[in-house]
Each structure stands twice: as structure tokens, then as C-alpha cells.
Amino acid sequence: MVDVGVWLRDRVSRRSILTGGLAAAGGTAIAARTALGQSNANTGHDMTAMAPAGAAPQHMNAHGAMVTVGEVDNAANGFDPALMLTDWERGTLSILPDGRTLRTFEVAAEDKTIEIAPGVFFPAWTYNGRVPGPSLRAKEGERIRVIFQNNGSHPHSMHFHGIHAARMDGIPGAGLIDPGEEFVYEFDAKPFGCHLYHCHALPLKRHIHKGMYGAFVIDPDPDRHPEHADVARSRLLGTPENAGWQELMMVMNGFDTNFDDGNEFYAANTIAHAYAKTPIRVERSRPVRIYLINVLEFDLINSFHLHGNFFDYFDQGTTLTPTLKTVDLIMQCQAQRGILEFTFAEHEAGLYMFHAHQSEFTELGWVGMFDVVEALT
Amino acid sequence: MSKVDTASLPARSRIHLLWIGLPLAVLAIAVAWILAVNPLQGFSNGAPAVEKLTFERTVIDASGLHLLVRAGGAEPMTIAQIQVDGAYWQFTQDPPGDIPRASTAWITLPFPWILGETHKVNVVTNTGVTFEHVIAVAVPTPTVTAGQLKLQGVVGIMVGVLPVAIGLLFYPALRGVGQSGMNFLLALTIGLLAFLLIDTIEESLDLIETAAAVFQGPVMVVLAGLASFLLLMAIGRRSGTPTGLALATYIALGIGLHNLGEGLAIGAAFASGSASLGTFLVLGFTLHNVTEGIGIAAPILKQRPPLWTFVGLTLLAGGPAVVGMWLGSLAYAPQWSALALAIGAGAILQVIVEVGAYLMRSNRKGLDAFFTPPVMGGLAAGVVFMYATAALVKV
Numbered sequence: 001m002v003d004v005g006v007w008l009r010d011r012v013s014r015r016s017i018l019t020g021g022l023a024a025a026g027g028t029a030i031a032a033r034t035a036l037g038q039s040n041a042n043t044g045h046d047m048t049a050m051a052p053a054g055a056a057p058q059h060m061n062a063h064g065a066m067v068t069v070g071e072v073d074n075a076a077n078g079f080d081p082a083l084m085l086t087d088w089e090r091g092t093l094s095i096l097p098d099g100r101t102l103r104t105f106e107v108a109a110e111d112k113t114i115e116i117a118p119g120v121f122f123p124a125w126t127y128n129g130r131v132p133g134p135s136l137r138a139k140e141g142e143r144i145r146v147i148f149q150n151n152g153s154h155p156h157s158m159h160f161h162g163i164h165a166a167r168m169d170g171i172p173g174a175g176l177i178d179p180g181e182e183f184v185y186e187f188d189a190k191p192f193g194c195h196l197y198h199c200h201a202l203p204l205k206r207h208i209h210k211g212m213y214g215a216f217v218i219d220p221d222p223d224r225h226p227e228h229a230d231v232a233r234s235r236l237l238g239t240p241e242n243a244g245w246q247e248l249m250m251v252m253n254g255f256d257t258n259f260d261d262g263n264e265f266y267a268a269n270t271i272a273h274a275y276a277k278t279p280i281r282v283e284r285s286r287p288v289r290i291y292l293i294n295v296l297e298f299d300l301i302n303s304f305h306l307h308g309n310f311f312d313y314f315d316q317g318t319t320l321t322p323t324l325k326t327v328d329l330i331m332q333c334q335a336q337r338g339i340l341e342f343t344f345a346e347h348e349a350g351l352y353m354f355h356a357h358q359s360e361f362t363e364l365g366w367v368g369m370f371d372v373v374e375a376l377t
Numbered sequence: 378m379s380k381v382d383t384a385s386l387p388a389r390s391r392i393h394l395l396w397i398g399l400p401l402a403v404l405a406i407a408v409a410w411i412l413a414v415n416p417l418q419g420f421s422n423g424a425p426a427v428e429k430l431t432f433e434r435t436v437i438d439a440s441g442l443h444l445l446v447r448a449g450g451a452e453p454m455t456i457a458q459i460q461v462d463g464a465y466w467q468f469t470q471d472p473p474g475d476i477p478r479a480s481t482a483w484i485t486l487p488f489p490w491i492l493g494e495t496h497k498v499n500v501v502t503n504t505g506v507t508f509e510h511v512i513a514v515a516v517p518t519p520t521v522t523a524g525q526l527k528l529q530g531v532v533g534i535m536v537g538v539l540p541v542a543i544g545l546l547f548y549p550a551l552r553g554v555g556q557s558g559m560n561f562l563l564a565l566t567i568g569l570l571a572f573l574l575i576d577t578i579e580e581s582l583d584l585i586e587t588a589a590a591v592f593q594g595p596v597m598v599v600l601a602g603l604a605s606f607l608l609l610m611a612i613g614r615r616s617g618t619p620t621g622l623a624l625a626t627y628i629a630l631g632i633g634l635h636n637l638g639e640g641l642a643i644g645a646a647f648a649s650g651s652a653s654l655g656t657f658l659v660l661g662f663t664l665h666n667v668t669e670g671i672g673i674a675a676p677i678l679k680q681r682p683p684l685w686t687f688v689g690l691t692l693l694a695g696g697p698a699v700v701g702m703w704l705g706s707l708a709y710a711p712q713w714s715a716l717a718l719a720i721g722a723g724a725i726l727q728v729i730v731e732v733g734a735y736l737m738r739s740n741r742k743g744l745d746a747f748f749t750p751p752v753m754g755g756l757a758a759g760v761v762f763m764y765a766t767a768a769l770v771k772v
Binding site: 066067070117118120258260264273 | 455457458459460463464465466467468486487488499501502503504505506507
């Protein structure tokens with residue numbers, strides 16, 4: 001009995017030494033190895049080390065590290081936000097028997113997966129393969145004909161914000177067509193102003209949100225507005241007065257990529273941070289006119305704020321005198337739109353930011369910069 | 378007869394080995410056919426691949442947030458953009474590119490986090506799916522410095538070594554105890570170990586739930602526990618059922634592994650900012666673990682082990698709490714802590730079985746020994762005391 005006890009005790013002593021030694025050695029080894037791999041403890045809460053590394057371009061300092069990472073492949077998308085600012089779709093002109101001008105547009109709905117932010121792909125429904133759709137522009141009084149072809153996988157339509165007959169409204173039974181069909185919308189171009197069109201198929205949220213919207217601008221006819229003929233002429237695309245303006249088209253939109261009825265990305269003209277990474281160059285001496293349209297879904301309102309400058313606002317662009325003078329922030333709910341006019345003639349050259357003044361939208365991509373320069377060469 | 382057998386044996390076994398090649402060859406051909414012909418493409422109905430991202434480790438320091446993520450979907454995943462509190466932030470991914478299934482990547486965000494506040498990280502993949510990770514309380518993750526290690530070591534000693542030593546200090550008082558007193562103490566040990574077993578299993582299951590699916594959660598916990606139980610039973614029973622000092626050592630080992638898990642839990646809670654190490658918490662743990670020392674002393678009451686064995690048993694049972702605190706505060710991934718706890722649970726189960734066996738043998742009544750008043754009283758006392766003192770420390 002005593003022998004067994006002694007024998008057991010010996011074996012246990014060796015075992016306990018081994019176990020204790022292993023635990024101590026293992027703990028020390030692990031602690032030492034991780035000590036080699038980690039820096040000294042910094043109990044201070046100094047956040048000044050947060051600046052992004054590397055030589056960043058000047059405009060990067062404006063948003064610092066708060067930006068999407070990478071670049072969108074505009075060639076693969078088939079549209080470029082820098083070009084969409086000014087690529088007005090004028091259609092084809094012809095003369096009707098009664099002498100009026102007929103402007104014909106051809107628009108086709110098609111499904112297309114687009115890159116809305118670097119590396120993020122969204123299954124969009126588009127007009128003519130781009131989001132937003134073609135920026136249709138006509139002159140007050142013309143006859144407009146839109147040949148709409150549905151090459152998508154769901155029924156679609158074009159609902160114009162303008163004056164037209166019920167037959168041309170784009171709702172079920174009046175211009176809503178199935179895949180493969182075609183419909184011709186026809187109406188007079190009135191009233192003049194900054195308008196839009198969008199799909200009115202149901203469910204409405206999904207059809208609008210997936211990309212089926214676009215700008216629809218009707219320029220005023222100077223002959224019809226003699227008391228403000230010069231203003232009307234400056235708005236009429238093609239006149240020398242209009243050429244003195246720098247006109248930009250912006251559709252404020254957003255994308256819900258995970259179907260939680262909330263937008264994960266916000267933008268002007270679809271691509272998040274597009275105009276923050278590639279600022280819009282404007283000449284200091286020439287005035288700027290923005291045709292601004294809001295189609296944001298899931299959020300009640302959107303807004304536009306300009307840094308360092310104030311503008312005149314024409315609500316829906318249906319007047320030749322401003323509806324709001326000298327403001328630096330306007331709100332728009334869905335399908336509200338307007339014309340902003342401002343100039344940097346008395347400003348220094350430099351980068352002037354513009355963004356929604358809902359900080360959430362700004363931080364999720366709806367922010368841009370004007371690069372005000374002396375000359376655009 | 379035997380000569381013919383031995384002559385043909387090598388040749389026969391070689392032919393037998395060749396037959397193993399038959400099913401393996403068929404398997405290889407089947408795999409190659411499935412990969413080449415892809416018969417499942419008829420099933421593709423346009424549904425996008427399932428994506429899953431698990432956030433394993435969060436390290437917060439002066440340079441921002443560092444997240445270790447593991448991809449769990451069927452296809453490789455691509456992280457496209459990352460939001461912090463609803464704002465897109467620059468990030469770097471190491472290694473860059475898409476993350477293959479079950480692989481990890483470190484994401485670094487130079488985000489100016491605010492001390493003590495909540496931050497939500499939302500990872501957006503290339504398909505637009507989002508994965509959210511909430512940092513409940515942003516505190517700097519402890520780094521390994523001599524000061525930190527010493528501090529945590531002191532806490533670990535207070536929580537692990539000190540209570541076991543106090544329990545063992547009851548040894549002289551308990552030496553003169555009779556048979557029923559001995560039964561009571563052994564039953565007390567079983568009771569407290571039963572509480573520890575259930576507690577350890579529950580904590581292990583809790584931890585593994587937050588880990589990636591590839592580790593197969595509860596299955597791993599149960600199997601790891603069973604494996605450690607069987608292994609320790611086999612080792613312990615090599616020379617008959619353990620008694621006396623050997624039994625005390627196994628008890629100390631089982632309790633040590635549990636204390637490792639306790640240290641991991643305390644350290645991890647401290648690192649994630651969800652538990653400030655208040656005096657109340659430390660005192661609670663100290664009280665909670667005193668019975669463990671008594672339990673270790675029970676099997677060696679009738680012997681006269683040398684003094685240094687008590688020191689060894691104390692270190693074996695209490696020391697792992699220190700190691701656990703060191704490891705836990707470095708914010709390692711939860712599946713490793715869960716594994717350690719599962720192994721601890723298996724060790725505790727082995728000790729319960731062995732102490733129960735010792736109890737039955739020393740009473741020579743078989744299973745009836747458990748239904749005597751001292752044993753029932755001891756079981757109840759052990760469980761109730763552990764439960765009551767645990768209420769001091771559970772949040």
C-alpha cells in the first residue's frame with residue numbers, strides 16, 4: 001500500500017511538474033510571440049493619426065478617408081457621369097403638315113447590370129442602357145413623339161411630368177406595355193420648364209428605384225414670352241445667349257442594394273462620389289445653370305447645398321423669374337425638380353463642394369465638387 | 378499448412394491492397410466527371426450565390442479599426458465597400474481581392490472611433506448584400522505590455538489561484554473528518570463540478586454561436602468535450618481507477634481547464650469593453666471559486682502528501698485563470714475559446730465520473746451510496762453554493 005502510494009506520488013509529481021511547466025512555458029511563449037508582433041500600448045486616445053496615408057490629391061483632403069474605395073468602370077457601364085452632365089438628347093426634327101415642328105425620340109427599356117459604386121453591381125432597369133435615362137430636351141410648342149420599345153423582362157411605361165392626354169399618361173391601359181411591345185407617346189411640349197419622366201408600372205417603388213427615370217426639359221420659346229425674352233433666349237438650347245451659360249443636368253438618385261427599403265448608396269447621376277473624385281470643371285467667368293431633378297426612393301426628401309455661394313432657384317423651371325432668390329439650400333421631394341442659377345465670377349478659383357444637406361446621403365455618396373478654374377482649356 | 382500460408386501471405390495482402398484502389402478509382406472518376414460535365418447546371422434558376430461573412434476578431438487601436446472576417450458562402454466573396462456609422466470609409470484589405478470560402482482577411486479602417494461609444498460597421502459586397510457588425514463599446518484593445526500582463530496576472534491570481542489556495546487551507550480542519558463527513562465533501566465536490574460542467578458547456582455553446590458556420594458550432598463543442606473526456610478517462614485508468622493524490626490532480630486539472638475558460642471570458646469581456654473589472658466582479662469570482670479548493674482537498678484527506686503538492690495543485694487549478702486572462706484580452710476568435718472550454722468540460726466530466734466511482738468504492742454500497750443523507754446534502758450544498766455565488770458575477 002505504501003509502495004503504491006510512493007509510486008503514485010512519484011508519477012504524479014512528474015506529471016504535475018510537467019503540466020505546471022507546460023502551462024507556464026506555453027503562456028510565456030504565446031505572450032512573448034504576440035508581444036513581438038504588437039506595438040507598444042498607447043493608452044492615449046490621440047486620433048490625429050487618422051489621416052489617409054500616401055500623397056493624396058488636393059480634393060481628397062475635403063473628404064479625407066470618408067469615400068468609396070476604387071473607381072467605377074464607366075466604359076463597362078456604357079455611360080459616364082461626367083458626360084451625362086451635358087449630353088442632351090435632341091431627337092430627330094421633322095415638319096408636320098400643319099407646319100409645326102415634330103421632335104421624335106426613340107427610347108427602349110432594357111435590363112442591365114450596372115456598377116453604381118466601385119465594385120458594387122446593381123441589377124438595373126434602364127432607358128437606353130443608362131441610368132438616368134436619356135435627357136430629352138425640346139422647345140416649347142413643338143410636337144413630341146416618343147417611340148417607346150419595351151426590351152425588358154417586365155411591363156414598363158413612360159410617364160411624363162408635363163401636360164398631355166390621359167391616353168398618353170403611361171399608366172396601365174394608357175401606354176403601359178408588356179415586354180416586346182411598342183407604344184408611341186405623342187403630346188405637345190408644354191409647359192416650359194425642367195421636368196422628368198419615369199416608369200409608372202406597378203409596384204411603383206421598385207420600377208422607379210431600379211433606374212427607370214430621366215430628365216425631360218422644355219425650353220421656353222422667346223417669342224411667346226416677350227416681357228422676359230432675354231431670359232427665355234438664355235434658356236433655349238442652341239442660341240448664342242445659351243452658349244454663354246454652363247448648363248449641367250443632375251438627377252439625384254439612390255440605390256437599395258440589400259432590399260431593406262433603405263438606400264445604401266446615394267448619388268448625383270448614379271455613381272456614388274463620382275463628382276467628388278472627378279470634380280466638375282467650370283469656368284469662373286461664365287454663369288452656371290443646373291437642371292436638378294430628384295427621383296430618390298425610400299427617403300422622403302433630398303436637398304442640394306452649394307458651398308461658398310448662393311443661387312437663384314426656379315421651382316420646376318416653369319417661370320422666367322426665380323421662385324427663390326439668393327438661397328444656398330433647397331429641398332426636393334421625389335419628382336420635384338428645378339433650375340439653379342449661380343455664378344463664381346466674383347469668387348476665387350478653387351474647389352467648391354456641393355452635396356445634399358442630409359449628412360447621411362452625403363456620407364453615402366451624394367457629394368461632389370466644382371473645380372472653378374479661370375479657363376477650361 | 379503454416380508454410381503454405383506464410384508463403385502466400387505477402388502476395389495475398391498485396392492483391393488485397395490493390396482492391397482498395399477500385400473504389401478510390403471510381404471516386405476519382407466520378408469527381409472528375411462532375412467537375413467536367415457539371416450536371417448541376419440544369420438546376421441553376423438564376424438565384425445568386427449565398428453569401429455569409431463572420432466577424433471573428435475586432436482590434437481597436439490608435440490607427441483605427443481592424444476586423445478579421447471569414448467568408449462562409451459557397452462561392453468566393455468580394456468585399457466592395459465598407460460603411461462605418463452610415464458613411465463610406467477608406468479601407469484596406471489584407472490579402473486583397475476576393476476571399477475564398479472559409480478563408481479570412483484583415484480589414485483596416487482608419488476611422489476616428491470615439492471612446493466608449495457604439496459604432497456599426499456595414500460591409501457591402503459586390504452584389505450589394507450587406508453584413509453588419511456592431512462594436513457595442515469602443516475601447517482600445519489591450520496590447521501585450523509588461524504592465525498589462527502584470528495587471529491581468531494579478532487579477533488572474535486573485536480570481537483563480539487565491540480561492541483555490543484558501544479552499545486547500547481548509548485541509549487541516551477537515552483532516553479529522555469521518556466517513557459521512559468524507560462522503561459529504563466528495564459529494565460537495567461532485568456538486569460543484571456538476572455546476573461547472575453545465576456552466577462550461579453553456580458558455581462554450583454561446584461562444585461558438587458567434588463563430589463561422591464552417592466550424593459547425595455545437596457539434597464541435599460536443600465532440601471536443603467527448604473526445605477530451607474519453608482521452609482523460611483512458612489516461613486516468615491506465616493503472617486502475619485513480620484515487621488519492623492522482624484523483625486530486627485530475628480534479629485540479631479539470632478545474633484548471635474550467636478556470637482557463639473563466640479567464641478567457643473575463644479577458645474577452647474586458648477587451649471588448651463590455652465589462653469593467655470592478656472590485657465587485659473580482660470578489661464575486663474569488664468567492665465562487667473557494668469551494669473548488671475544498672473539492673481538490675477531499676480525496677487526499679486521508680493521506681499525508683508533502684507541502685509542495687499543495688502548491689502544485691493550487692497552481693494547476695488556479696494558474697490557467699491567469700493564462701486565460703492573458704489570451705482572452707488579446708481578442709482572439711471565439712471558436713478557439715469555445716474549443717478550450719469544450720475540452721475543459723470533458724475534463725470536468727471525467728473528474729465527476731472518477732470522484733463518483735471513488736465515492737461508491739469507499740462506501741462499498743454501489744449506486745446506493747448516492748442516496749444517503751450526507752451525499753445528497755453534499756451534492757445540494759455544492760450546487761447551491763456555486764449557483765448563489767455565480768449570481769454575483771453574471772451579467
